[in-house]
Amino acid sequence: MPSSPPLLDVKLLDHPVTTLPFDERPGAAGGECTFLGRTRSEVHPDHGALRQLHYEAYEPMAERSLRTLAKTAATEHGCVAIRIHHALGPVPLGAASVLVQTLAPHRAEAFAACRFLIDALKSETPIWKREEWSDGTTWSSGMPVTRGVPDS
Amino acid sequence: MKVDVLLFAQLADAVGARSLSVDMADGATVDDVMTRLAETHEPIRVMRETIAVALDERYVGEGTRVRDGCTLALIPPVSGG
Numbered sequence: 001m002p003s004s005p006p007l008l009d010v011k012l013l014d015h016p017v018t019t020l021p022f023d024e025r026p027g028a029a030g031g032e033c034t035f036l037g038r039t040r041s042e043v044h045p046d047h048g049a050l051r052q053l054h055y056e057a058y059e060p061m062a063e064r065s066l067r068t069l070a071k072t073a074a075t076e077h078g079c080v081a082i083r084i085h086h087a088l089g090p091v092p093l094g095a096a097s098v099l100v101q102t103l104a105p106h107r108a109e110a111f112a113a114c115r116f117l118i119d120a121l122k123s124e125t126p127i128w129k130r131e132e133w134s135d136g137t138t139w140s141s142g143m144p145v146t147r148g149v150p151d152s
Numbered sequence: 153m154k155v156d157v158l159l160f161a162q163l164a165d166a167v168g169a170r171s172l173s174v175d176m177a178d179g180a181t182v183d184d185v186m187t188r189l190a191e192t193h194e195p196i197r198v199m200r201e202t203i204a205v206a207l208d209e210r211y212v213g214e215g216t217r218v219r220d221g222c223t224l225a226l227i228p229p230v231s232g233g
Contacts, residue, residue: 037233055232058160058225061209062232086232098233118233126206126225127232128161139162142229145204150213 006074007081007103010066012059016095017085022103026080031107033114037098039091047133052092058126062086065125069117077113079104084117086127097129124148153178153220155185163203163228166195176218182207183214185224202229 007024019034042050070082081103091097100117104110121127124147129140157172164170174188182205190197204211206225207218218224 056161057232058158058206058209058227061206061225064209122230122233124211124230125232126160126227126230128228129231130161139165140231142162142231144202144229145211145227149204149211150216 006071006079008067008070008074009081009083009085010063010070011085012057012063012066013085013087014089016087016091016097017099018096019099019101020083022081022083022101024081025103028105029080029103031104031110033102033104033107033110035098035100035114035118036096037118038096039093041093042131044131044133044136044138047136047138049134050093051132051134052090053097054090054130054132055086055088055097056128056130057086057088059088062126066121069120069125072120073102073113073117077102077104077109077116079109079113082113082117084121086121086125088127090132120147153180153218155180155218156221156223157185157189158223158225160225161228163195163199163226166199167193180218181214182212182216182218182224185218186214189226196226199228203227 083101085099087097102110102113204227
């Protein structure tokens with residue numbers, strides 16, 4: 001377990017995201033894992049080629065959700081630093097909408113935390129993606145939120 | 153009592169509004185609010201099974217009681233990442 005609190009850098013940004021080095025890199029960190037999710041080119045059968053994605057969020061809850069997930073990942077996987085940046089607004093083809101970066105004592109924990117974070121984000125954080133095609137727009141069908149919802 | 157309701161993304165587009173306000177009786181639950189909204193807004197009735205509800209920015213179950221002045225967010229299927 002790390003001896004000091006993990007560094008958490010969680011942000012919603014109004015532009016595409018990019019990789020960043022951690023300013024502080026604790027000596028206990030032997031493994032660092034970075035995931036970037038990018039807009040890939042697609043063709044819709046009715047609306048033509050994808051131009052870009054456009055993201056919106058329930059911002060205060062999305063920030064709270066990402067911070068809670070980061071704390072959970074840090075605790076469960078012993079991470080010493082976690083960064084989650086997510087873009088809002090337009091994200092052109094090839095640009096990145098999400099950055100998940102984990103720093104842990106060993107690679108296994110860094111990979112596991114990174115995988116947990118991107119999967120959990122996609123299943124419960126209130127962020128939505130609109131697909132803007134050459135001829136029309138659609139909302140991504142998305143995933144109904146069940147994780148983290150109490151039974152009653 | 154008055155409950156503010158926030159709508160997002162595909163649900164906001166389908167309803168044609170990003171916020172609503174409903175008057176509910178004391179003791180009403182999230183389920184009661186959703187039933188009322190489903191009666192007055194067809195897209196909410198159609199999408200209800202896929203909508204999660206957050207009360208003051210935390211997911212809650214439908215049995216949760218609402219309070220005067222609280223904010224309910226109707227969260228359609230999410231697609232971040």
